[in-house]
Amino acid sequence: MLRNKLLLTLCLIFAGIGAYAQTGSLTGRVLNTEGEPMEWTSVQIPKLGIGVSTDKKGEYVVPNIPFGTWEVEVMYLGYNTQKTKLTIGSAKVIKNFTLESSSENLEEVVITGTLKEVRKSESPVPVTIISSKIFQRNVTSNVLDALYQVNGINPQINCNMCNTSDIGINGMQGPYTMILIDGMPIVSSLSSVYGMSGIPNSIINRVEIVKGAASSLYGSEAIGGVINIITKDAQNASRFFLDYNASTWGELTGNTGFSANMNDNISTIFNVDGYYYNTPKDLDKDGFMDKTLQQRLSFFNKWNFKQKYNKTASISVRYYNEDRHGGELGWDxxxxxxxxxxxxxxxxxxxxxxxxxxxxxxxxxxxxxxxxxxxxxxxxxxxxxxxxxxxxxxxxxxxxxxEDMKYQESIYTSRLEIVGRWQLPIKENVTLQASYNQHDQNSAYGTELFMAHQKTAFGQAFWDRQFGAHTLLAGASYRYVWFKDNTIASNNGTKPFETFLPGVFIQDLWKMSAKTSLLLGYRFDYDQTESANGNHQNAVHSPRVAFKYAPDSQNAFRASLGTGYRVVNIFSEDHRALSGQYEATFGENLNPEKSISGTLDYEGRVATEDIGLTYSLGAYYTHFFNKIYPKRDDRNRTLVYYNVDGDEYARYIGASVDIALNFNFPLRLTAGVSYNQAELFEYERDDEGNKVGDKIEASDFEFSPRWMGVYSAAYDFTPRFTVDLTGEWKGPMLLPTQGTMETFDAEGKVTGSMTDPRPERSPRFMKMNLQLTYRVGNVEIYGEVKNIFNYIPKNLLVNVDDPFNDRAGVYGGLQFDTEYNYTAQQGRTGYAGIRYRF
Known part of the structure; x- marks a missing residue:
């Protein structure tokens, strides 16, 4: 009897050992919330004392796990640790993880809101960070096209003939956005219209966006906000990289570059980017090209230097050359x-x-x-x-x-940029920055020739130090702008426009407690401008205050109030004036524009084992003083520029919502919606701009939609195969139409009238893009269909049989113009490309 019990016990023991000996593997991929693979991430099962690290693709395999239910920990410094219970009951279990950055540890560092490096969660100024990886979710050849994916950012096409564009924030036009490259204000005025399309995505590390007035740090032009394009550092770039694609429209885009470490302290990155399109298309059959023909080439070289006390220095040079033209088919x-x-x-x-x-x-x-x-x-x-x-x-x-000359708009652009930054190799934090750019443009708008040359030099020095709970920053800057063209801006080239702009600034970032912080800033600039519009000298005061309250790591409230200003500057911003469609004049000596702006922002996070949700709510109000606006007279084809005065003002008010969803399976969703009301409140005036009554009337600004939004979805079918869906939509916006125009006979007598058939407001529209990406080692092969539903704007041009207005100029009627636009005319387009990084 005892023998039988002993045999039974031994059988049960060996059976248990056999069951326990059954093992399986756990495999999958670890990504961050932006969909980027996370290398060297730890995947562990603490109770078993086993674990591995992910490879450069974010992939991992944990072998020989006994069958059972175990708690798995996924950890990476600067990200929230994720703990999940998984049951291993088969030979192979697949599990993907998405990690969120932690506000309690090392996380993304931003510089744009405060001019110094701070953790994003600690900045009282809300900063939107756009990773370079996001740009790869949609085939674009430059940063201007890529920013269509950002909520509240409105890249606006200025001309449906030459396809020039600029970028507005929160409903404001492009001239009120300051665009920085590595913190330097070298994309402005003339180049904001023609230079943005020449910045390739391949040299960008990230883009930081601050919405709202930021003149207390950045001076003139930072009324609507700041877009800071931060280029890659050589030591962090791939040793060799390329990205080539072609489209069904005949577009060819190519980018090649390399980086090298010269020694332990010196490294460099070099990049060549090109774009070629020479296939005229006229899908709407109006006799004019739908997309501007372009040939552009950009060279970029950056050097990084390591110094004593862990201080750094860098210098970069970029040269850009472009030839673009559009217009009637058959142009010679x-x-x-x-x-x-x-x-x-x-x-x-x-x-x-x-x-x-x-x-x-x-x-x-x-x-x-x-x-x-x-x-x-x-x-x-x-x-x-x-x-x-x-x-x-x-x-x-x-x-x-x-003979029989066709209407065309042709622009030759040549641009040079130099940017330098030097942190002094001393214990104190002292930084010197300098930049220079030269922009030359030779343009022909039909028979109107626009020749412009601009030079901008900028220097800045600042010091920062922490004193207990206070971080002080103080500095001085000097900006010089020289501009000459053949318009009223410089009296036909005889009086160059010059601005001398010295300034000083100070800022205190006070961490009042673990939950609250306060930023106080003040800037003083002395604007001395000499121009054909008259000389002026202005002392400009720009205070700012920002407050942040974060009751816990999952919630943050921010509020800011600041002022903005912009020196008098109308050149290159109104296509009607430049192209000769209207004659531009000054109605008075113009004064600098000023504004006061307030913003509110709330950011929240919800994280469980199954879902990660990040959402933000924002609201803003901007009140303009001295707003410069043109009074348009369609009959006489004139633009007369004035400042709003007295009780007249301009107002921008709006709100936005952004959400990002990440799941414990490889799906990522984002969406954003913005509402903006942009209005001018002015007295009733006649065609010459003279006040004719005391009643204040409100009118919408052109090219500013009340509603617009963006959305995206990304899903990894396998660690190698990803599908990205992106898109944008816009509500109606006010557009410049001609109303009803009289017609005349040869003796000048009125014979009738013609009404502009184009609607005063654009229709609602949506564009959607779908991209597939497959990874093999260091190679990515991708294909995309853009504008899937083939949305093409209609009725953009009138009087196409008389583009030089030979007859309309004498006999009246509608005038040919190219300013009526609200989205690109390029229809459905397929792309195929390849990327390689080593």
Missing amino acids: PAHRGFVEYNEYDNDRNSGGYNGDYVLPNGYSIYNEKYAKGFRVPRFLNESDRSEWKKEVSAVHSDAAFA
Whole structure:
């Protein structure tokens, strides 16, 4: 009997050992909330004392795990540890993890809101961080196109002929956004319209965005907000990288670069980026190209230096060259530079004679060397055409004529940027920064030639130190802007626009407690501007206060109040004035624009074993003083610039919501919605801008939609295969239309009228893009369809048979113009590309 019990006990023991000996493996991938693989992340089962680290793709395999239910810990410094109970009951169990950065540990560092490095969670100023990885979720050739994915950011197309764009924040137009590269204000004024498309995504480490006035730190132009494009450091870049793609429209984009460590302290990165598109398309059959033809090339080189006391230095150089043109199909490039013949009489000694200068608008300076000859007007009959040519030849026997010249807008751009930063190799935190840029532009808008040259130099020094709960920062800066063109901005090239802008600033970041912090800032600038509009000197005071309250690590409230200003600057910002569609004049000596702006922001987080949710709510109010605006007279084709005065003002008010969802399976969702009300409150005025009543009237600003939003979804079918869905939508926005225009006969008598058929407000629309990415080792192969639903705006142009307004100028009616736009005309487009990093 005892023997049988002993045998039974031994059998049960061996059976248990056999059961326990059954093992399986746990495998999967670890990503951060932005979908980036996390290398060297620890995946452990503490009770069993086993664990592994992820590889560079974020993948891991934990082998030989006994069957059973175990608690798995996933840990990485600076991220919240994730603990999950998993049952191992088969040979292979797959589990992917998404880690959120922790506000209690090391996390993302931002500099844009306070000018010094602080953890994002501790900054009283809300800063939106856009990782370079996000740009790869949608095929774009430059940062301007990529920023369509950011809620509250409105890249606006200024011209449906040349496709130039700028970036607005919170409903404001592009000129009120300060764009920085590595903290330096070198993309502004002229280059904000033509230079942004030349910044390739491949050189960008991240983009930091501050919404709201920031002039207390950054001075002029930071009224609507700041976009700081931070380039990659050489020591952190791939040794070799490339990214090439092609589209079904015939676009070719290529990017190649490398980085190298010269020694332990010196490293460099070099990048070449190019874009080529030369396939005219006219899907709406209006006789004009839907997308501007472009050829651009950009070179970038950056050097990083390590110094004593862990201080760093860097210098970067970028050169950008572009040739773009769009317009009527069949344009002959040889006709570029032919202008209108503006002879008022045949007396060479009279003020009305300007035929010998062959210059637009009758001006006699600055364009003379660029004009090649005369465009032959589109006469109603051949006899009038022949008679006109005889009259011109009588004055200019060797006159060159452009027969049947097509309307085109052609822009040659050349740009040089130099940026340097040096932290002094001493124990104190002293930083010196300097930048220089030179922007040259040669443009032809039909027969109007726009030649512009701009130089901007900037220097800044600041010191910061912590005193207990206070972190003080103080500094001084100097900015010099020189600009010359052939418009009223510089009196046709005779009076260059110059701004001398010295400034000092101070800031105190006071950590009042573990939950609250207060930022107090003040800046003083002395604006000395000399221009054709008149000289002025202004002392500008820019205070700011920001407050943050975080009751716990999952919630944060922020509030800020600040002022903004912008020196008088209208050049390059109004396509109507530049292209000759309207004659621009100053109605008065313009004063700098000023504003006061307040923002409220709440950010919250919810994290469980199954889901991670981040959400933010924001609201803002901006009140403009001295707002500069053009009074447009469609009949006389004039733009007269004024400051709002007295009880007149401009107002921007709005709110936004952003959410990001991450699941314990590889799905990531984001969405954002913004509401903005941008209005001008002014007295009733006549066509010349004169006040005709005491009633204040409210009107919407053009190109500012009340509602707009973005969305995205990403899913990893396998660690190698990812699908990204991205998109944007916009509500109606006010657009510039001509209303009802009278028509005349040859004697100037009214014969009737014509009404602009284009709607005053744009329709609602949505665009969606789908991208597939497959990874093999260091290679990524991707394909995308953009604008899946093939949304194309309609009725953008009027009077397409008379683009030079030969007949409309005499007989009245609708004028040809290219300013009516609300989204790109490019329809559904397929892309295929490859990336490689080593």
